[in-house]
Structures are given as C-alpha cells and as structure tokens.
Amino acid sequence: xxxxxxxxxxxxxxxxxxxxxxxxxxxxxxxxxxxxxxxxxxxxxxxxxxxxxxxxxxxxxxxxxxxxxxxxxxxxxxxxxxxxxxxxxxxxxxxxxxxxxxxxxxxxxxxxxxxxxxxxxxxxxxxxxxxxxxxxxxxxxxxxxxxxxxxxxxxxxxxxxxxxxxxxxxxxxxxxxxxxxxxxxxxxxxxxxxxxxxxxxxxxxxxxxxxxxxxxxxxxxxxxxxxxxxxxxxxxxxxxxxxxxxxxxxxxxxxxxxxxxxxxxxxxxxxxxxxxxxxxxxxxxxxxxxxxxxxxxxxxxxxxxxxxxxxxxxxxxxxxxxxxxxxxxxxxxxxxxxxxxxxxxxxxxxxxxxxx
Amino acid sequence: xxxxxxxxxxxxxxxxxxxxxxxxxxxxxxxxxxxxxxxxxxxxxxxxxxxxxxxxxxxxxxxxxxxxxxxxxxxxxxxxxxxxxxxxxxxxxxxxxxxxxxxxxxxxxxxxxxxxxxxxxxxxxxxxxxxxxxxxxxxxxxxxxxxxxxxxxxxxxxxxxxxxxxxxxxxxxxxxxxxxxxxxxxxxxxxxxxxxxxxxxxxxxxxxxxxxxxxxxxxxxxxxxxxxxxxxxxxxxxxxxxxxxxxxxxxxxxxxxxxxxxxxxxxxxxxxxxxxxxxxxxxxxxxxxxxxxxxxxxxxxxxxxxxxxxxxxxxxxxxxxxxxxxxxxxxxxxxxxxxxxxxxxxxxxxxxxxxxxxxxxxxxxxxxxxxxxxxxxxxxxxxxxxxxxxxxxxxxxxxxxxxxxxxxxxxxxxxxxxxxxxxxxxxxxxxxxxxxxxxxxxxxxxxxxxxxxxxxxxxxxxxxxxxxxxxxxxxxxxxxxxxxxxxxxxxxxxxxxxxxxxxxxxxxxxxxxxxxxxxxxxxxxxxxxxxxxxxxxxxxxxxxxxx
Numbered sequence: 001x002x003x004x005x006x007x008x009x010x011x012x013x014x015x016x017x018x019x020x021x022x023x024x025x026x027x028x029x030x031x032x033x034x035x036x037x038x039x040x041x042x043x044x045x046x047x048x049x050x051x052x053x054x055x056x057x058x059x060x061x062x063x064x065x066x067x068x069x070x071x072x073x074x075x076x077x078x079x080x081x082x083x084x085x086x087x088x089x090x091x092x093x094x095x096x097x098x099x100x101x102x103x104x105x106x107x108x109x110x111x112x113x114x115x116x117x118x119x120x121x122x123x124x125x126x127x128x129x130x131x132x133x134x135x136x137x138x139x140x141x142x143x144x145x146x147x148x149x150x151x152x153x154x155x156x157x158x159x160x161x162x163x164x165x166x167x168x169x170x171x172x173x174x175x176x177x178x179x180x181x182x183x184x185x186x187x188x189x190x191x192x193x194x195x196x197x198x199x200x201x202x203x204x205x206x207x208x209x210x211x212x213x214x215x216x217x218x219x220x221x222x223x224x225x226x227x228x229x230x231x232x233x234x235x236x237x238x239x240x241x242x243x244x245x246x247x248x249x250x251x252x253x254x255x256x257x258x259x260x261x262x263x264x265x266x267x268x269x270x271x272x273x274x275x276x277x278x279x280x281x282x283x284x285x286x287x288x289x290x291x292x293x294x295x296x297x298x299x300x301x302x303x304x305x306x307x308x309x310x311x312x313x314x315x316x317x318x319x320x321x322x323x324x325x326x327x328x329x330x331x332x333x334x335x336x337x338x339x340x341x342x343x344x345x346x347x348x349x350x351x352x353x354x355x356x
Numbered sequence: 357x358x359x360x361x362x363x364x365x366x367x368x369x370x371x372x373x374x375x376x377x378x379x380x381x382x383x384x385x386x387x388x389x390x391x392x393x394x395x396x397x398x399x400x401x402x403x404x405x406x407x408x409x410x411x412x413x414x415x416x417x418x419x420x421x422x423x424x425x426x427x428x429x430x431x432x433x434x435x436x437x438x439x440x441x442x443x444x445x446x447x448x449x450x451x452x453x454x455x456x457x458x459x460x461x462x463x464x465x466x467x468x469x470x471x472x473x474x475x476x477x478x479x480x481x482x483x484x485x486x487x488x489x490x491x492x493x494x495x496x497x498x499x500x501x502x503x504x505x506x507x508x509x510x511x512x513x514x515x516x517x518x519x520x521x522x523x524x525x526x527x528x529x530x531x532x533x534x535x536x537x538x539x540x541x542x543x544x545x546x547x548x549x550x551x552x553x554x555x556x557x558x559x560x561x562x563x564x565x566x567x568x569x570x571x572x573x574x575x576x577x578x579x580x581x582x583x584x585x586x587x588x589x590x591x592x593x594x595x596x597x598x599x600x601x602x603x604x605x606x607x608x609x610x611x612x613x614x615x616x617x618x619x620x621x622x623x624x625x626x627x628x629x630x631x632x633x634x635x636x637x638x639x640x641x642x643x644x645x646x647x648x649x650x651x652x653x654x655x656x657x658x659x660x661x662x663x664x665x666x667x668x669x670x671x672x673x674x675x676x677x678x679x680x681x682x683x684x685x686x687x688x689x690x691x692x693x694x695x696x697x698x699x700x701x702x703x704x705x706x707x708x709x710x711x712x713x714x715x716x717x718x719x720x721x722x723x724x725x726x727x728x729x730x731x732x733x734x735x736x737x738x739x740x741x742x743x744x745x746x747x748x749x750x751x752x753x754x755x756x757x758x759x760x761x762x763x764x765x766x767x768x769x770x771x772x773x774x775x776x777x778x779x780x781x782x783x784x785x786x787x788x789x790x791x792x793x794x795x796x797x798x799x800x801x802x803x804x805x806x807x808x809x810x811x812x813x814x815x816x817x818x819x820x821x822x823x824x825x826x827x828x829x830x831x832x833x834x835x836x837x838x839x840x841x842x843x844x845x846x847x848x849x850x851x852x853x854x855x856x857x858x859x860x861x862x863x864x865x866x867x868x869x870x871x872x873x874x875x876x877x878x879x880x881x882x883x884x885x886x887x888x889x890x891x892x893x894x895x896x897x898x899x900x901x902x903x
Contacts, residue, residue, distance in 0.1 A: 041722050046831045065771035069686055075678035076687075079745060080699040082738055086706065089717040148579035156573060165580060167890045172587045174792075174886035176799025178846045179875050183593060185853055186868065196533040213586055220583075246569035267705070274707025276802035277846075281853045297533035305802070308709050312716065312806045320716075327713040331706065338705035342698070 020063035024070040027055040031074060090331060094324035105325060114287045115311075116322030124326055126287045130204065130303040131273055131330070133296060137208025138215055138272035143265050146219030150264070153220065154227040155249055173217035181278035184210045189282055198297045200284040205296040207282045207303075211275040219268035226260020226345070227253060229352050260348045263341035270337040274330065276305040285310055304330040373428055373437040377560035380424040381574075384553030387417055391542035391549070401522055401538045411522070411537075414545045415515025421552040422508035428559045429501030433494075441563035445491050445499030453503040454488030456551075460510065467526065496563050500571075504555040511548045515541060550578070591879070598876025601869045604651050606637045639873055644813040644843065645859045652863050652870060654877055656814035657848040660729070661881070663820055664808070664844055665798050667733025668740050673790060676744025680786075683745075684752040685774050696745075703742035711739050712803030720807055727841035729818060732808030736797045743796065747789025752782045784896040788889045795885035799878060801846035810841030812851035813859050818842050845878040 013021060034048035059067035097116060098105065101123075108123035116122040153166055188210065189202045230253050238248040254261065285307075288300040304326045312323050393399045394410060405413050432439040461483025466476035491503045514520040524537035554571050561570030642653025683693055715735035723731055755778050763773040823837035843851075852871035865873070 038722060043831050046833060065769050068771050068774075069682075072678040072682035072686060075675050076682045076696055078675060079679045079703075079741060080696055082741060083699045083703050083706075085718065086703075086710065086714045086738075089714055090710065093713075093717045145579045145583065148576045149583055152576050152580045156576060163894070165584065167894075168584050168587055170890060171883060171886055172583070174795050174799075174882055175587075175590060176801070176846050176878060176882055178799065178801045178849050179590070179594065179879060182849055182853060182871055182875050183590060186871070187593065192533075195536060195539045197527075197536075199532050216583060244565045244569040246572045247565060250572075270705050274705075274709070276707065276709040277850065280802075281850065292530045295531050297531055299532065305707060305709050308713060309802050309805055312709075312712065313809065324713060324717070327710050331710050334705055334707055335702060338701060339698070342701055 016066045017063060020059070020066040023055060023059045023063065024067060027052060027059060027067070028070070028074050030055060031078075087331075090324060090328050093321060094328045095321075097318065097321040097325040098328075100318070105322075106329065109289065116318045116325075118318050122322060124304070124322075124329060126289060126300070127302050127304045127307050127326060128329065129289060129293075130283075130301060131305070131333075133204045133290070133293075134208040134211060134279065134303055135269055135273050137205060137296065138212035138275075139265070139269050141209055141212030142215040142219055142268050142272070146216050146264070146268060147223055147261060149216070149220040150223035150227055150261070151249060151254075154224045155245070155253065169217050169220050173221075176277075177214060177275060178277040178281070180210055180214055181281040184278055184282045192297075196297065199299040200286070200301070202282045202284045202301060203297045203299075204283075204290070204301055207279050207301065208296070210278050210282060211272045214275055214278060215268040215272040218271045219264050222264035222267050222341075223257075223261045226257045226264060226348065229260060229348065230256045231352055256352075257348070259344045263344040263348075266337050266341040266344075270334045270341070273337070274305060274334050276309050279303055280306045280309040304333075371438055373432065373439060373562065374560055376424050376428050377556040380421050380428075380556035381553045381560065383417055383421050383424075384549040384556065387414065387421075387545055387549040388553075390414070391545040394542045395539065401541075411515050411541050412518070414541065415512045415517075418508045418512035418545065418548050418552070419516065421548070421556075422505040422512060425501045425508070425552060425555050425559065426505035428556075429498050429505070432497035432559070432563065439497055439559075439562045439564070440566070441496035442565070443495060444493070445496045447492060449500055449503075450488040450492035453491045453507075454484045456507060457487030457503070458484030460507070467528070496567070497559075500558050500563070500567075501555050504551045508548050508552050511544050515545075520544070550575075553578075591883075594872065594875045594879050597869075597872040598874075598879075601865050601873030602639050602876050603637065604639050604864055604873075606639070640877065643815055643817065644848070645815045650862065650864070652813065652858055654845065654848060654874060656817050657843045657845045657874070658877070658881075659817050660814075660842045660844040660847075661798055663729060663818055664732050664736055664804075665794055667730070668736035668797055669790070669794065671734060671737030672740035672744050672793075676741050677748050677786065679745050680748035680752055681774060681779075684749050685770070685778065700742040700745045703738075704746065707802075708739065708800055709802040709806075711735050712806035714738070715803055715807040724839055726839075727806075727808050727810065728839045729808060729820070729842055730838045732804055732844070735803045735807050736800060739800060739803070740793050740797050743793035744786075744790060747793065748782070748786045751785025751789065752778060754785065755781045784892065788892040788896065791885055791889035791892065795882050795889060798885065799846050799882045801844075801850050804844055804847045805850070808841060808844065809847045809851075810843060812855045814843040845874065845881060849874045849878060 030048040030052040034045055034052060037045040037048060056067070056071065100116075100118070101108070101121060105122065105124050106128065107125055108121065109125055110123075112120055113123045113126055149165075149169065153162055153169075157165060184206060185202075188206050192198050192203065192206050193201045234252055234256060235248055238252040239245070243251070283301040283303065283306050284299060285302055286300050287302045287307075290296070290298045290300050308323050308326055308330075312320070315323055390399065390410075391414070394401060399410065401410060403410055408416070428437070431437045432441060458480045462476050462480030465471045465479035466473075469475075471479065487503050487506070490506075491499045493499070494502075511520075520537060520541060522537050524540070525534055526536075526540075527534040554574055557574035558567040558571040561567045638649075638651040639653045640658065641655050642649045642651055643655055644652050644657065679696065683696055687693055712735065715731050715738075719731040719734055720727065759777045759781055760773055763777040764770075768776075818837050818840065820835065820837045823835045825834050825836075826832060827834065849871060852867050852874055855867055858865075858867045858870055863870075
C-alpha cells in the first residue's frame with residue numbers, strides 16, 4: 001500500500017513542476033491551519049484564510065493546471081469532511097446525555113419523561129414513538145398515491161400531460177415546509193379542532209397527513225426514475241404477447257422495478273421522518289404516550305424533530321445535550337433508511353445495465 | 357408506452373353499456389367534487405339544492421349510481437349488452453370488498469346494535485365473507501358490480517332516510533375525536549363515489565382484462581388529479597388570503613417615485629424618482645416594526661433571505677463545483693468516488709434540523725456565542741453543498757465524451773479541456789441545479805431557528821456592505837451586520853404563527869393576515885426560483901436533443 005502511494009506520488013511529481021507542488025502544499029496547509037485555528041476559536045483565523053486566498057490567486061496565475069487539479073481534490077475532501085464534522089459534533093455534544101441515561105433514554109416509559117436534567121432521569125421514548133406514528137401515517141398517505149403518480153408519469157401520461165404533471169409535482173416539492181405548516185396550522189388544525197372536537201389543536205393525525213403530502217414528490221420522482229430504468233424491451237416483449245398496458249405494468253414493470261420503488265418509499269419515509277417545520281407548528285408539544293397507542297387524535301404529540309426545533313433555541317446544559325441526543329437518534333434513523341435505499345438503487349442499476 | 361396503435365376488433369360505436377357506465381362515472385365525479393366542496397365548507401351542509409337538502413341529494417345520487425352499476429352488471433350477465441368478462445373478479449377485489457364488508461358489518465353490530473365483542477366479530481365476519489364471496493364466486497360482471505352497488509345502496513339509504521345526517525355523531529372509545537355527520541357524510545360520499553366510479557370504469561371498458569385496465573387507470577389518474585388538486589389548493593389559498601395583505605396601501609400609477617427601502621444592500625438610496633412610474637408596495641418595502649411605520653412590512657425578512665442565499669452560494673458553489681469536477685474528470689478510483697457519493701447522499705438526506713444542531717455546536721460558539729447571519733449563511737451553505745455536488749456531477753457526466761476526445765485531439769492539456777470544452781457544455785445543467793437548490797434552501801426554516809433567528813419582528817434592515825470595519829488588531833476585519841441575528845422570510849412566517857399579535861399599534865391587519873402575506877411573498881420568491889430552474893432545464897434539454 002505504502003509503496004503504491006509512493007509510486008503514484010512519483011508519477012504525479014514527474015508530470016508537475018516542483019514549485020507548483022510546493023505552492024499547492026502550502027495552499028492546502030493554510031486551509032488546514034485556518035480550520036485548526038477556527039476550531040480553537042482563535043482571533044488569528046483570518047491570517048491563514050487570507051494566505052489561502054492569496055496563494056490560490058498566485059497559483060492560478062502561474063500554474064493553473066496543477067493548482068486546479070489539486071484544489072478540486074482538496075474541495076472534495078472538504079465535502080466529505082463536512083459529513084464527518086456533523087457526525088463528530090453531534091456525537092460529542094450528545095455524549096454526556098447518553099453517558100447519564102445510557103440506552104435507557106431510548107425505551108424508558110416511566111415518569112419523569114422530560115426535560116433532561118443532571119439529577120432526574122428522562123427519556124426520548126415519547127418522541128421516538130411520536131416520530132414513528134407520524135411517519136407511519138405519512139407513509140400510508142404517500143406511498144400508494146406516490147407510486148400511482150410515478151406509474152402515471154412514466155407509463156401512462158402522454159408527452160404533453162407529462163410536461164404539465166411532472167413540473168407540477170416538482171413545484172410541490174419546492175413549496176417551503178413552513179408554508180405547509182402555516183396552512184396546516186391555520187386551516188387543517190382548526191378544522192379538526194372544530195369538526196372532530198379533538199382535545200387539542202393539532203394531533204398526530206393531521207401532522208402525519210400533512211408530512212405525507214410533503215413526502216409525496218420525493219416518492220414520485222425517485223419511483224419514476226426506477227420505473228424508467230426497466231428496459232423498454234421487457235415491456236415491448238410483454239405487450240407483444242397480447243397483454244394490456246395495465247397487465248404489463250402489474251406483471252412486468254412493477255415487479256422488475258420493485259426494489260427501486262421500495263427505495264423510493266424508503267427515501268420518502270426518510271423525508272417524512274426528518275420533516276421539521278410543518279410538524280413543529282402543527283403539533284401540540286405535549287410529551288407522553290397516547291393511550292391506546294392508535295389514538296392519533298389524542299392530546300399528546302411530540303416528535304424528535306419538533307422537540308429540537310421548538311426547544312433548541314433557548315436550551316442550556318443537560319437540556320440541550322438531551323436535544324443533541326435526539327438529533328443523533330434522528331440522524332441514525334434517517335441515515336439507515338437512506339443508505340438502505342441507496343444500496344437497493346445501486347443493485348437495481350447494475351442489474352439492468354446502467355444506461356443512466 | 358406501446359407504440360403500436362390498437363385496432364378495435366369489436367364494433368366501435370358506443371354501446372348502451374358504455375352510455376350507462378359513463379353516466380355513472382360522471383355522477384361519481386360530481387359527487388366527489390361536491391363532497392369536497394362541502395368538506396371545505398364552500399357549500400353549506402343544510403343548503404337546499406333543487407329543493408332537497410344537500411345530504412339527501414347525495415344519498416339519492418349514490419342510490420342512482422348503485423342502480424346504474426347493478427343494472428350494467430345484470431345486463432352483462434344476461435347477455436343483453438356486449439362484454440367480455442373473466443370467470444371471476446379476482447381474489448384482490450374479493451379481499452378488498454370483504455374488508456369493507458367486515459368493517460361496515462362490525463361497526464353496525466357493535467356501535468348501532470350494541471353487541472358484545474363475540475357478537476360483532478361474528479356479524480362482521482359473516483358480512484365480510486358474504487361480500488367477498490359475492491365478489492369472487494360469480495362471473496366478473498356480477499362480482500365487480502354487485503358488491504360496490506351494495507355499498508353505495510347502503511350509504512345512499514342511510515343518507516336518504518336521514519339515519520346518517522347533520523345531527524348524527526359518534527365518539528368511539530379509545531379515540532379522542534368525535535365523528536359528526538357534517539364531516540362523515542361527505543367523507544363517506546367521497547368513498548362511495550370512488551368505489552362506484554371504479555366499478556363503472558371497469559364496466560365501461562367491458563370487464564375482462566380491458567376492464568381491469570380501465571379500473572386501474574381510473575384510480576391512478578384520480579391519484580394524480582388529487583396531487584395536482586392539493587397543489588392548486590395550497591397555492592390558491594395562499595394567493596387568495598395573502599394578496600390583500602401584500603397589497604395593503606399599495607399604489608400603482610403614473611408619475612412620482614418608486615418606494616424602496618431606505619437602504620438596500622447597505623447603500624443608502626436617495627428617494628428614487630423614476631418618471632412615469634409610481635409603484636409603492638409598503639408591505640414589501642417597510643420594516644416589520646417601527647414607530648414611524650403604519651404598515652408593518654417584510655423588508656428585513658426579504659433582505660435577510662437575500663443575504664442568507666448569497667452567503668450560502670458563495671460558500672457552496674465553489675466547493676461543490678470543484679468536488680464535482682474532481683469526481684467526474686480527475687479521479688480514477690472507483691472506491692473514492694463511491695465514498696464521496698455516499699457522503700453527499702448522506703448529507704442530502706440529513707434532516708435540516710440536524711444541520712441546525714451542527715451549526716449550534718460548531719459555528720455559534722465560534723462566532724461570539726450568539727445567533728448570527730454568518731452562521732445562518734454557512735449552515736445553509738452546508739445544506740446547499742450536496743445539491744450542488746450531485747447536480748453538477750450529473751451534468752458534467754452528461755457531457756458527451758466526443759467533446760473531450762475532440763479537445764484532447766487538438767493536443768491541449770486535461771485542464772484546458774475541462775475549462776474550455778467540458779465546463780461550458782455542463783454549465784446550463786449546473787446553473788439549473790443551483791437554482792433549484794437555492795429555491796430549496798431559501799424556504800428552509802428549521803436550522804435558522806437555532807443559528808440565526810432574531811426578534812420576531814425586526815425593526816431594521818441588515819446592511820452588510822456598509823458594516824465592514826478594518827482594525828489593526830486581529831481579526832483585522834469585522835462586520836457587525838454579519839454577526840447580528842435577524843429575520844428571513846420563512847423565519848418571519850414562523851414567528852407570525854408563534855406570536856399572538858403584531859407589535860405596535862394600529863397595524864391595518866392582524867398577525868394572521870400578516871402571515872398570509874408573508875406566505876405569499878415567500879411562495880413567489882421560492883416558486884419563482886423553481887419555475888426559472890425548471891423552465892431552464894426544459895429549454896436546455898430541448899436544445900441538447902434537437903441539435
């Protein structure tokens with residue numbers, strides 16, 4: 001391994017001027033220095049930043065090709081490093097909270113549940129249950145309709161209608177989540193409060209339905225991608241033996257794209273799980289467990305995202321560490337979903353030979 | 357999907373079966389829309405239509421649908437109308453209608469007749485099995501018309517007789533909600549119209565495989581229609597409710613001056629005079645709270661969003677574009693590329709509130725411990741980064757290899773090829789991707805709550821450009837505007853939900869109307885960006901394939 005790296009370095013060096021390489025190294029080092037100083041909260045951070053900018057300009061003028069290649073590499077590493085930083089900072093800040101409660105924070109159901117303090121026990125379980133309940137409702141709303149929409153766009157619609165429907169669904173993804181929340185808060189919540197005489201303004205059902213609508217565009221566009229990976233030859237083959245379009249979809253297209261469509265649903269579930277603002281303004285923010293658990297109209301309501309958004313602005317001490325712990329749990333749940341979806345998608349792409 | 361035109365093997369003239377089932381579908385559509393209108397309270401529940409109460413009319417129409425469907429089924433079974441039914445409607449249909457029968461039977465037995473657990477379970481099972489058998493055992497023309505007709509007739513009868521009406525209410529044990537007639541009648545009517553129209557759509561296509569396709573396509577089309585309907589409702593509500601607020605004391609005329617915020621981008625402006633134009637929209641140009649402002653406006657929020665977006669773009673575009681170039685053009689290591697792809701996809705799917713937490717842990721303590729514009733810009737930049745990498749990478753990949761080969765054949769270096777051949781060809785895709793990404797982060801609220809959100813109603817515009825100060829001691833340069841908390845359009849919408857009332861006296865609208873106006877302006881900004889991006893994508897794609 002080491003000898004291979006040395007060999008590649010020699011190869012790289014032979015194609016570039018030594019001065020350019022030194023300049024590149026100093027540029028990269030000043031970026032590292034800038035990060036280290038920034039991390040240390042130093043007042044001198046501005047110096048390496050300025051030196052980085054200056055060296056970049058100098059290098060760009062003198063050795064453009066080498067600097068361009070080197071800098072793009074540094075930027076790629078920086079992009080990956082951002083994810084690493086997020087994980088590191090979340091875990092470090094959440095550590096004292098987990099240190100106090102251990103994994104009991106995830107399943108403890110006895111009072112007191114909230115809020116985290118150094119002397120009393122606390123629990124994330126109500127929020128985890130809340131997240132699961134709202135996500136389940138959202139999936140029930142979004143999965144069937146989303147798959148139907150994907151089938152329509154990829155298999156049924158004429159070119160003209162597709163040009164209308166597809167941008168329309170993308171616009172739906174573009175509407176900010178706080179706007180959905182505002183409408184949910186002003187119209188949907190009030191409607192349920194008045195017409196269904198629910199005990200609080202806002203409940204799991206309205207929140208779940210709203211974030212289901214918000215997860216729809218994700219499911220539609222990813223599932224549509226998956227459906228269009230199914231080779232045309234397979235569909236034509238089915239049609240050639242005399243099936244109807246629907247039989248082809250049901251027996252050939254959907255089963256072949258099944259893994260991709262399930263990846264789409266997983267990604268949609270991830271979106272619904274991480275959805276924050278609409279849920280924050282619609283949910284009643286009371287922690288507890290619905291009794292019985294299917295009472296989605298009840299007075300309790302809090303999810304992992306909403307508790308962070310609602311209380312994070314002015315929490316301190318163990319309270320904020322508990323919120324970071326909630327962030328870690330949420331991040332892990334969404335990450336598992338998205339990685340699974342990616343693995344499924346990659347397998348499907350390699351199965352049908354990637355023309356995409 | 358098929359490019360083969362279908363030749364009708366059967367006669368092409370419209371048959372009686374088609375007339376009746378089309379009629380039933382039309383009835384279903386009317387009922388569907390009318391029920392939603394009642395749910396949204398656009399039509400009062402007790403408004404008489406044609407001399408009958410709305411709900412009674414619903415019942416009559418449902419009964420008519422039931423008669424129509426059952427009639428077509430019977431006629432097809434007796435061979436009076438042409439059809440090509442299969443031997444059975446199929447197990448899926450049986451299970452679905454069995455389920456409806458089970459629930460209906462169970463609810464009637466337990467709630468209306470007050471039977472115990474054993475009793476209602478027995479009744480529910482009996483009804484469910486009977487309906488399922490009715491769907492599965494007879495030929496398809498009966499099996500897929502009679503169960504829906506039964507359901508419609510049941511609901512219709514409840515409505516016509518007034519058993520289920522305005523006065524009806526039901527609060528089941530264990531669920532803290534009361535289901536009242538004024539809601540449940542339209543909901544049941546929607547369900548009935550769906551079931552009935554599905555059955556009619558099957559009948560219209562003559563049952564059999566064509567019939568299944570007709571029924572399935574009907575449901576799929578309806579889902580898409582529903583989605584677009586939701587979109588139209590959202591936009592419609594916001595425009596209808598927000599327009600009046602947004603145009604409070606607005607003037608459009610000739611002659612006079614253009615009302616602009618006193619300082620825009622930190623540069624103090626004179627009272628602009630543009631001949632022949634007089635446009636004043638105080639809701640857009642005023643600050644949100646001040647002694648001298650009669651109409652609270654959105655200028656601080658709009659400028660805040662502008663600065664957030666500009667900062668995020670300055671941070672994310674160079675970084676993301678460079679990473680995309682390296683991935684697409686330089687690296688040959690599959691492993692490295694996969695690693696970066698996993699990282700960017702991970703970043704993309706990370707919930708926005710987690711980015712906020714990260715900003716709170718990493719940036720806020722390093723920018724003086726308080727919320728600041730700079731932290732907001734960087735956090736939104738982190739969120740924009742994966743979008744820039746993914747879209748740029750895709751569009752660089754999409755540049756045909758001929759471009760690279762042709763350039764390399766001229767004997768230029770790899771970097772010159774990238775700079776002069778690949779990047780210009782990929783640029784439209786990159787720009788559209790960035791616009792879509794910006795549209796996404798411009799509406800982002802959750803991270804701003806943690807790292808940027810200042811007072812609920814800001815009294816001053818952020819003036820970033822004029823706040824730079826240079827000092828002789830480190831850090832040599834400072835900018836108070838970048839270090840201040842402030843407002844942004846989505847944050848303003850959030851505060852208008854959480855604040856009970858507008859500050860100050862005598863605003864011409866309530867805080868909720870202020871919210872509607874904010875939602876409208878936010879929607880215009882974000883959807884404007886999206887429309888721009890999507891139109892650009894369609895334009896460039898056409899250009900690429902027509903060339």
